[in-house]
Amino acid sequence: MVMEKPSAQLVGREFVRQYYTLLNQAPDYLHRFYGKNSSYVHGGLDSNGKPVEAVYGQSEIHKRVMALSFRDCHTKIRHVDAHATLNEGVVVQVMGELSNNMQPMRKFMQTFVLAPEGTVANKFYVHNDVFRYQDEVFGDSDSEPPEGGRFSFVLRWLYRPYQPCR
Incomplete structure (x- = not known):
């Protein structure tokens, strides 16, 4: 009997259900979704005002999740x-609101890249995870961020003039 491959939307929705349920009920096991080459970044700026660095690997991800002290964590998934x-x-993008440790709800965006795990059909792990609170990115007003308050870059593609094949 051949199992039909589930759609990306089905995989994404089921993953989101499992991930945020575990975040609420047993966050100390959240690292088990990740692999030895996974990357994880959670948040915007550290206490020194510098962008939070990503951590790599299941062990370091576990340490970072524990440092975030998820307690009584509730989410409202909007999309x-x-x-x-x-x-x-x-690739899965989640938009919603999160409350940790009885704090007010905060809007967030989280992007996951789920990679197939070995040769087992329909089994995935989190290869990349990027989480951002929207108030850390956009602030509370419509005004422009202060000079130096945000970083930006221009991506310049390498342009090579057309050369006919010989």
Whole structure:
């Protein structure tokens, strides 16, 4: 019997259900979604005002999750987008609100890249995870951020003039 491959949307929605349930009920096991080459970044700026660095690998991710002290964490998921990506992976973007340790709800955006795990059909792990609170990105007003308050860059593509094949 051949199992039908689930859609990226189905994989994404099921992953989101499992991930945020575990975040609420047992955050100390959250690192088990990740692998030895996974990356994880949570937040915007550290206490020195510098961008939070990503951590790599299941062990370091576990330490970072524990340092975030998730307690009585509740989420309201507003929207989930999921799309197939390279090598049978799935990219998932989650928009919602999160409350940790009885604090007020804060809007967030979280993006996951789910990669297939080995040769087991329909089994994935989190290869990349980027979490941002929206108030840390956009602030509370419509005004422009102060000079030096945000960083930006210009991506310049390498342009090569057309050369006919010989």
